[in-house]
Amino acid sequence: MKSRITQSELDVMDVLWAESPLAAADVVHKLSGSKNWNPRTVKTLLARLVEKKALTTQADGRRYLYSPLVSKDDYAAKAARSLSNRLFGGRAAPLVAHLAGADGLSEDDIAELEALIANMKNMDIKS
Amino acid sequence: MKSRITQSELDVMDVLWAESPLAAADVVHKLSGSKNWNPRTVKTLLARLVEKKALTTQADGRRYLYSPLVSKDDYAAKAARSLSNRLFGGRAAPLVAHLAGADGLSEDDIAELEALIANMKNMDIKS
DNA sequence: ATGTATGGACTACATATGTAGTCAATAATG
DNA sequence: CATTATTGACTACATATGTAGTCCATACAT
Numbered sequence: 001m002k003s004r005i006t007q008s009e010l011d012v013m014d015v016l017w018a019e020s021p022l023a024a025a026d027v028v029h030k031l032s033g034s035k036n037w038n039p040r041t042v043k044t045l046l047a048r049l050v051e052k053k054a055l056t057t058q059a060d061g062r063r064y065l066y067s068p069l070v071s072k073d074d075y076a077a078k079a080a081r082s083l084s085n086r087l088f089g090g091r092a093a094p095l096v097a098h099l100a101g102a103d104g105l106s107e108d109d110i111a112e113l114e115a116l117i118a119n120m121k122n123m124d125i126k127s
Numbered sequence: 128m129k130s131r132i133t134q135s136e137l138d139v140m141d142v143l144w145a146e147s148p149l150a151a152a153d154v155v156h157k158l159s160g161s162k163n164w165n166p167r168t169v170k171t172l173l174a175r176l177v178e179k180k181a182l183t184t185q186a187d188g189r190r191y192l193y194s195p196l197v198s199k200d201d202y203a204a205k206a207a208r209s210l211s212n213r214l215f216g217g218r219a220a221p222l223v224a225h226l227a228g229a230d231g232l233s234e235d236d237i238a239e240l241e242a243l244i245a246n247m248k249n250m251d252i253k254s
Numbered sequence: 255a256t257g258t259a260t261g262g263a264c265t266a267c268a269t270a271t272g273t274a275g276t277c278a279a280t281a282a283t284g
Numbered sequence: 285c286a287t288t289a290t291t292g293a294c295t296a297c298a299t300a301t302g303t304a305g306t307c308c309a310t311a312c313a314t
Contacts, residue, residue: 095223
């Protein structure tokens with residue numbers, strides 16, 4: 001019954017995905033630019049993430065250092081598959097189509113996708 | 128300040144995206160296979176979706192017929208872009224990469240993506 | 255040593271969400 | 285017509301979530 005990471009909690013995870021382990025005060029500091037949160041709020045979110053087993057702590061003297069237990073890649077993959085299944089029948093193309101605005105994806109996006117697809121085709125051949 | 132459609136509410140939207148307008152009893156019936164919900168629950172979700180302006184109602188005698196105000200495409204597009212921005216830096220390729228398991232996407236997915244990309248390149252040329 | 259700042263543990267409280275129950279009007283049925 | 289079933293309106297209540305506050309122990313500065 002692993003509870004879901006919420007929006008606010010995800011903001012905290014982002015900080016720790018970028019750099020870890022960090023003390024609560026560091027996380028507070030890194031969020032101070034983007035979020036207007038009371039340090040208490042950040043502490044609460046950290047505690048909830050530990051409860052949810054999304055973070056672990058290691059003692060550092062009197063305080064804790066926090067590190068992710070869930071990698072961003074894993075989290076992102078699950079979120080992507082969940083969205084794909086829930087709204088796009090588990091198919092990739094409709095999802096990608098909906099990412100684009102009226103005028104398609106950017107050149108860069110298209111180039112990256114082509115490279116990715118070429119790569120996946122290779123994987124397929126090798127197996 | 129349009130509140131977000133929740134998971135349970137989305138199940139209701141799905142029914143009405145598939146066919147509308149429908150009376151509450153019809154929605155209840157269509158959900159009875161997949162969800163083990165009390166009809167009251169479905170009614171509550173319908174009412175909340177009307178509040179959130181995701182559905183409209185038209186009177187049909189003593190009851191209401193519900194229809195989506197938000198199309199599935201719009202909703203899905205917003206959800207897809209939101210996920211992409213939140214977790215993949217707004218780029219399409221990493222999202223697609225994370226959709227795949229260890230062994231890449233299915234042949235069908237790859238074929239569909241290629242077709243989609245070819246199409247988007249055409250759009251690009253025309254404009 | 256003594257006051258003050260800092261850090262974690264626990265508590266708080268409004269709103270959201272999942273999941274229903276109650277009530278009153280009305281439609282359908284015997 | 286009297287009874288029952290249906291429907292929307294309103295209410296309920298536990299848990300989740302956003303956003304903090306309080307308390308207490310301890311580290312640090314004087």
